[in-house]
Amino acid sequence: MSLAALLEALPIPIVQAPMVGASFDALALAVSAAGGLGTLAIATLGPGEIGPAIAGLKAQTDAPFAVNLLMAPKVAPEAAEVDRALARLAPWYAGLGAPLPAAPNLFAQDFDAQLAAVIAAAPAVASFSFGVLTAAQAAALRTAGTCVVGTATTVAEARAWAAVGADGICAQGFEAGGHRGHFLAEVEASLVGTMALVATLRAAVDLPVIAAGGIMDGRGVAAALALGAAAVQMGTAFLLADEAVTSKPWRRAIATAGYEPTRLTRAFTGRHARGIENRFMREMKGVEDEVPAYPVQNRLTQPLRAASAQADEPETISLWAGQAVGLARPGAAGDMVRRWWAQAGEVAAELAARTGRGSDR
């Protein structure tokens, strides 16, 4: 089935964003069961774990769902660079009473092997961030019956995905929480607000667009669809869901964030990501451009963030969140999806009535 047809056939065109560390099968299942499209965030799974994870979800639902992989570059950092980065993190580990980890051998899962596992497991949709597939990789997914969605932060990136045969584009606006998905230009040239990004992508690229960034309720859903998106992708809006596995300090930070702006930081992972500012982000700000690039720094801070979550300490964990985090509310994910869609319907009806006034002129 084409992605356009799949999204059109969804009872509710709301995609649950992949969120490593906050979302897994329960959240994906709840969203797909409610009529949306759940996403299994499988970036941290080893190739051998991917098949069973996808098969497990397929066994629990007939509804379509997506999986998401992060295209981590293959890295072999010099030992000295890793040692410097660990030395910089040592006081942070000490502050939590956690042991400084040894230099790891593996910094990220092998993407090619992960991709082969996804192709074999054939989920309905596979989305990708941080890079672009080759045409052969995209073709292999499509042959397996999997729709390919590429994450783009600019029109140029969307065109790159179109050129390799993607079925659709996830347009990641500036507002979006978590990692930026840019891969062609530096981050400063890859920050486009959702409103502008969806509007320009629609005009420039003839593929279905899934709008992401700043969408928190039925008003946002209606707005993104009005812009011409085929569906919306929501992440932060699900962080307080019963089915999300958001850690305790992260959850508390989301619930109390209010309307203070979130920030982009490179300090946690070596790749820019948006979150609620905490002490780690503030105090690392001066050196964040010097930390090793993703996935190295990401791997080196993983035990720190795990220890921080364990200790219920919000100051040394990544508190990823989008710019409208103040609108996140708790509840069952399925109820959220249905409520947002009902609200989108009300908003659309009001809008039709209001604009009707103008059409009569």
Place this chain on the structure above:
Amino acid sequence: MSLAALLEALPIPIVQAPMVGASFDALALAVSAAGGLGTLAIATLGPGEIGPAIAGLKAQTDAPFAVNLLMAPKVAPEAAEVDRALARLAPWYAGLGAPLPAAPNLFAQDFDAQLAAVIAAAPAVASFSFGVLTAAQAAALRTAGTCVVGTATTVAEARAWAAVGADGICAQGFEAGGHRGHFLAEVEASLVGTMALVATLRAAVDLPVIAAGGIMDGRGVAAALALGAAAVQMGTAFLLADEAVTSKPWRRAIATAGYEPTRLTRAFTGRHARGIENRFMREMKGVEDEVPAYPVQNRLTQPLRAASAQADEPETISLWAGQAVGLARPGAAGDMVRRWWAQAGEVAAELAARTGRGSDR
């Protein structure tokens, strides 16, 4: 009349954004005549010119219109700082064969005197950027029958405007072209995408919101209204209008910008503003944080930009534009306004039909 009532009574809830150097009375008149709300950008007018300008527009239309002032701080820079800044600009002036100006005595119009002139002239709406009025100033405008609109880039700024008694908020999203209106926090903490900004302002502040940033056509209008905006403000979308006084090189840059991202720069005016990147922006990037703060640098580059416009040279003029500039089209402003509104109506009807499918579940 309250701002809410005024916007509600507008045949078309589209506000033409103030654009110093690109918009003046012809554009404002055309937009108000078409049923929208034109804005006279009077920031560069002397106090004695403001009354006649507003009276002149009132004589030509019974429709309401707005005026906009920029709240430039009073400055008295040291001579050495001005000399350093001029020395840095000297090669740019020389490149155009234009004389390096002498150090000016006046860097911006006196805001208090401008405000007094606006109060005396009593336009229907006055909007303000770069700061927040005192409660007494806002009250004086309201007593004169003028609705007060404050520009906010964050929820905190909108709350500051609400606290002094503003009638409404212009929510300036990250996407917007030209100067950023932030005034409470530094620019990095004042960049919120339109989608997130409108959604959070609506929730946090009980005032009508005029959404700005990335809105280029009827889809954008429908999207912003779906988010809960009372009206939209569009600037870049008018830059190619017949009635705009956009300079020739600026107009050409807009028409050929395509979908390359715009950039924020401090180099032209000492205040961050968004535009199409050119040689001046690129080559000044390394020192842009060192140029004198607005309005000093703004004043020092004015003759350079005027000479550049005169010479039809796009590389040394500010090419302000929002992030969706690639969607700008030429035409008569009144036709644009009517076409966008008709399109918003079509989009709303489609959206109502689509979401209706979900409501039936």
